[in-house]
């Protein structure tokens with residue numbers, strides 16, 4: 192790890208505040224980053240004080256005045272070079288993400304690949320920030336709309352995608368002409384520092400105004416500063432529903448804009464016609480990938496009664512083959528949870544499942560002994576439950592899969608939709624009518640609905656986000672860029688009279 196940390200510019204004590212080109216330690220309290228992989232201290236960083244934060248926002252505001260005037264394709268060229276930098280640091284950054292957060296090395300590298308993909312997407316987008324033109328009802332008038340950048344975009348990110356979420360936001364925001372202030376998760380601060388180090392060279396080489404890419408290190412308090420700050424017109428926040436409600440309320444009070452990407456409680460329906468050779472790997476990856484710590488992790492499995500026993504049997508067999516251990520060893524399928532607090536959350540949910548009457552098909556366990564010294568490794572488990580159990584309504588950020596039975600597709604869709612969250616959903620079926628129903632207005636109420644693939648693993652080309660308690664924001668592909676800009680309608684009179692709209696006459 193030492194070589195990798197050196198290459199990424201991570202020292203034992205780090206500067207946690209940055210305006211892109213310049214970094215400094217900050218005068219808040221010390222934040223130590225421990226790896227859930229082996230429990231060791233990786234490095235420490237100091238949090239921002241309010242003065243550090245204000246200095247960063249001022250710098251970002253100044254940078255915006257310049258950056259918004261750089262032509263969008265030129266901003267795209269900077270993002271293209273950032274993508275190239277990420278390509279050359281893919282292994283190092285992916286390894287740090289894996290070690291600091293605990294996801295498998297392959298998933299860590301996959302996360303960096305997502306960053307590269309969004310860079311490519313944003314480069315093309317930089318030449319496609321289209322507005323509409325309309326026909327004016329008045330003669331010799333032209334009417335059209337333009338999209339202007341918003342200003343400072345505050346990005347609050349969660350621990351489980353410690354770097355990709357920043358890139359989904361910042362690459363789009365930058366080509367749109369905005370500047371970004373990133374408050375990363377306090378549970379994975381070093382990954383965010385590494386990103387700043389990787390892109391710094393590009394910012395300098397291209398004479399990008401200092402302040403376009405800022406990092407402010409800290410916990411919840413810094414997130415609150417961003418949410419309440421009228422100098423930050425858009426706050427894009429990714430994390431729990433609890434956090435999203437607090438941020439949404441604070442930003443709403445000042446009539447700012449928020450883009451909220453929150454918790455999920457994602458279900459997979461397995462219909463009688465499902466190809467189980469496709470469905471079983473999709474379910475298992477969805478439930479245990481990233482140790483169940485993806486917002487899109489499969490948490491509820493709704494299986495048709497006619498194939499329930501077969502699905503149970505195949506899942507039990509598949510779970511028996513899972514290897515749990517150091518995520519940097521590519522032979523392992525499941526790494527640790529983020530910290531011991533997450534293990535407590537897992538155990539509390541297990542207890543609650545038992546209390547409400549659930550039984551375990553695959554039993555839960557906290558792993559101990561050699562290789563598990565961090566105390567953060569848990570066994571993925573499957574619980575047979577009834578949809579009415581209150582615990583099934585909650586997202587527990589751990590590899591716990593709830594198994595339920597259904598008899599009609601309408602009933603399955605009702606169970607799938609019957610939770611407060613609405614992020615991702617999937618149906619495994621070869622029946623065209625069922626599939627179309629699932630994707631219709633009477634089908635899934637989630638932001639993402641898939642057929643014959645699982646709930647996790649979204650591509651950056653599509654707009655990503657959920658409904659209900661999952662927040663309602665959209666990031667990444669499609670036309671998600673509009674959230675980072677303000678729309679302006681322009682009417683231009685090139686005649687020598689002043690006709691009024693709606694036929695109104697005003698004679699002087």
Ligand code: NAD
Pocket residue numbers: 347348349350351352374375376377409410411412413414415418429430431432433434435437438452453454455485486487586588614656657661
């Ligand atoms: P969290 O809500 O504890 O923290 C997320 C971020 O919000 C952190 O940076 C934290 O410091 C900050 N924060 C916390 N309270 C805040 C407040 N009141 N005001 C401002 N900022 C605040 O979440 P976590 O444990 O890091 O991540 C797991 C959660 O994130 C899960 O619920 C998961 O589903 C969700 N998530 C959602 C998506 C998505 O795109 N929908 C993606 C990743 C994670």
